[in-house]
Amino acid sequence: MTTQIVLPVNPEQLRSSSSGSGEPAWLTDSRVDALKLAADLELPTLEKTKIERWDLNHFGSWTSSAPALKEQLPEQVASFVNLQENSNLLVQQNHAIVFAQLSADLVEKGVIFTDLQTAARDHEDLVKPYLHSIIKPEENRLSALHSALWNGGVFLYVPKNVEVDIPLQSIFLIDSTETVFAPHVLIVAGENSRVTYVDNYISGDYSESIVHNGAAEVIAKDGAKVQFATVHHLNATTTDYTIRRAMLGNDASIEWIVGEMNSGDSASETLTILKGNGSNSDAKVIAVGSGSQRLNYTTKAVHFGKSSESQMITRAVMREQASAIINGITKIEKGATKADGQQTEKVLMLSPKARGDANPILLIDEDDVTAGHAASVGQVNQEQIYYLMSRGISREQAERLIIYGFLAPVVSDIPLEQLQQQLQGLVERKLGQ
Known part of the structure; x- marks a missing residue:
């Protein structure tokens, strides 16, 4: 249409x-x-x-x-x-x-x-x-x-x-x-x-x-x-x-x-x-959705070179009625021998009305390669919450620590300290904390 x-x-x-x-x-x-x-x-x-x-x-x-x-x-x-x-x-x-x-x-x-x-x-x-x-x-x-x-x-x-x-x-x-x-x-x-x-x-x-x-x-x-x-x-x-x-x-x-x-x-x-040949891609993405946002984020690597390597890490946190489609696509073309493509997509939902969908995709046209993926969608782990609370931490503080730990693989790699601090502040603001 x-x-x-x-x-x-x-x-x-x-x-x-x-x-x-x-x-x-x-x-x-x-x-x-x-x-x-x-x-x-x-x-x-x-x-x-x-x-x-x-x-x-x-x-x-x-x-x-x-x-x-x-x-x-x-x-x-x-x-x-x-x-x-x-x-x-x-x-x-x-x-x-x-x-x-x-x-x-x-x-x-x-x-x-x-x-x-x-x-x-x-x-x-x-x-x-x-x-x-x-x-x-x-x-x-x-x-x-x-x-x-x-x-x-x-x-x-x-x-x-x-x-x-x-x-x-x-x-x-x-x-x-x-x-x-x-x-x-x-x-x-x-x-x-x-x-x-x-x-x-x-x-x-x-x-x-x-x-x-x-x-x-x-x-x-x-x-x-x-x-x-x-x-x-x-x-x-x-x-x-x-x-x-x-x-x-x-x-x-x-x-x-x-x-x-x-x-x-x-x-x-x-x-x-x-x-x-020998090229390398490392992609780290974080997203925080709130309100009634509709989000769609795709991270993709296409291998042509021999011994090329790609890594993808995506972390998304959804609250309220926000919805997210998180796609990871690794494509290894014929002839890209010894290529290695790895990806991980994880979505953490903080509300019963929030929605997340993680879609890992591997498209392999060459035999002599290494590739793998992992994906998860779920709520905050209550066992982790209870463990932290047993150490004298409030529930709100425990949830905040878990969320920050969930996003840390990307936030910690920001190459400019001022931007890293700003991103941390944006995460806190979007999470209403």
Whole structure:
């Protein structure tokens, strides 16, 4: 069934606005072609989720105009970053980057950390070959709309053999529903490079509905090591649809650390394509659902390379009437000998009306491999509660300790202490503690 979506711009307006703002012709053409696709494509298919019933008609108006950079951080952002400790920061407010800072030593090493629209103009040779190379516009209606309407966004390039010791951070703030909010993150890590990237999606004070249609693409070349941490905590009137994907070369690795703390309906896919021999993917995801939220989170690894390894850990806590579909998919292609894929999905329900569904899937087309999965859905273990209470701990404190222990495998791996503390606070707030 095709669901009508009102496009926020027509092809002629999009072409005029894109070219008028100085975007290169190849990017303008790419946007217009994707918008035309969106009119005919279906919505994405989500396991056991009727996404056509979600609120997907409020995108805001599209504009390519960019406000001037600010000397000071927006007020809502200041508490999320310490500029004295981290001078490598980009801030997007609604449709455009408003704050940008990169340390001189990284500039000297050839690191590029800027908004994607600027990078498309100034670094075409680095952007054009990779933009939309892993997340194709023709996949579904939302991917096509994103390819047409993305704005602001981040481009991070780390040259060959460069190791970046300090995390680079982005903050995406939406405090108005008037314009499209669809940042695109593109990371290109050169051979034998190393980098940690952290981002944070936050909402301001608004009550109107809006869709965040975001994407992240990571290209890790041979020997590159990328750590990607992200926390989403958008408000109840924001529908969040996010796709994250990585392509790994020989002996390359990525570590995903994902905190899904939204208050509205939310769906995401975190996928690693292990193209190279000896490549490694480690994905850790936590989610907390409350109210009447509908959540659908998929973590996936596709093995092509020999001796490639993937690990997935997903933890979800559901309270009140929230429902979650948690999918783990390991696909080992023919020829990926000695590959090893392991996954674990666990859902903890704190209310009789909460719902959780863990779906581990192994798709194996090669004999000489190792693969395994584990999944569980259940209530808080009462024996553990009683044990802790017998040590003088109250029931509420006992439940809190069990929940924190349940989520600890992800929270403890956040690479930025300030973000780790913030995620801990978000967990407490969502659990009503």
